[in-house]
Amino acid sequence: MTDASYRDAIFSTPLDRVASFSFDERVVACFPDMVRRSIPGYGQILGMFGVIAERHLRHAAHVYDLGCSLGAVGLALAGRLPAEAFELTGVDLSLTMIGRAREIAAAESPDHRMQFVEGDIRHLDYRASGMIVLNFTLQFLPPADRDAVIDKLFAALEPGGILVLSEKIVAEDEQENAWLVERYHDFKRANGYSEMEISQKRTALENVLVPDTLAAHHARLTQAGFSRVTTWFQYLNFASLVAFKDKDALIGAKAATQDA
Template sequence: MQKDHVYAEPLAHIQDFRFDDAVADVFPDMIQRSVPGYQTIIQTIGKLTARYQQDNSHYYDLGCSLGAASLAMRRHISAANSKVIAVDNSQAMIERCQRHLLAFRSDVPVEAVLGDIRQTPIEQAAVVVINFTLQFLPPEDRDALIQRIYKGLKPGGILILSEKFKTDDNITNDLLIDLYHDFKRANGYSELEISQKRTALENVMRPDTLATHATRLQQAGFSAHNLWFQCFNFCSMFAIKDA
């Protein structure tokens, strides 16, 4: 696993963050050191998949990056006629995702697709995962995606949504950010790395509040939804379609 040094040197011009080759090469290290509770989230995605799997169904990983959630789902699927569909708009991520999927044998097929999750058909879905991806979409496109997922889920299907979030209370928001930056420092990131990456993300990652997420899920049709994980300003939620 290559060490993340993407922002270790001073940059004269900090470009908007992109999931390019440089990021893809160090992504496993970057995500482990940057997202609190990431392994717990991935492991729980597998457990939730085992619980909500259905025969003759699709399992979607929207914004799959290197395929960690896809692999977690595949390991826990025993239902007949199942297929995992992993989608990402980064060529660098999809190429590496395909290699990772080939490294592990399974009877459950996984299709890794280069594409825009806003245009991906959601059909006969038992489980849909959006793991730290919705926050990178334009805010005006988020409602429509969640509504399409709801329509594409089978009765009793589940959406697992993980996100960085913000709060309306500036004092609370600043405290959560400070605690998160302490987490990154403890994981070996320098002040320069923290500052430069934050600048790179400012225009491309726009988190919602938890209240906004809850309203969006309700308006899409999910009557059962809840927060199951939170550490600092990172969280994961589930939403279940009525059976």
């Protein structure tokens, strides 16, 4: 994505009170720089979405990118697949993000069928889809809402479809988790963030981004009905999973369009 953006300096000055993190206009302006310097392996994960879609997406299938931000998932698919291969709907709560995603997609992939809409993924009327992506999105939902969302996504997926879930995770062992967190902070230091920026960003995300363990993600996906769940990527305390809906699976009693 060649979107011009500013360097992330949101937490570079001392704040008397650190407000809870939100995807406001300041974040939108520096978002590409923020994710590149803050999420280990973000570029590698994006690069694999198109490869995974090539292997598992039937021709002309519909794809959801939930929590789409600036539409990077759609651009990753467009970089590997021809325009007729898929149709994508990106959804985000931030209208500012949606506006920029539309502009970027129109400039970089004008021939691909991609639409971007403002919405809450907990209350969408989902259409049948061959692939659904939650790229660092579920972690921002209240933990009590996560099971219901995954249940709805399983119902919306066509038999043989896949869900790709990327998340910040927490290790079950406290000592292991502490080591991973410290190395993650080292990662951010190596990418130019100061101690103040790291500390203030951590405060801003408290109770906003609530990570699960890998085991909890696997259990939730299995409980929803996915026949197989694979952790295909992990870099420190960030991971991506792919969940497969059996080709012989029947659509459950809960309709895909039923609100949670």
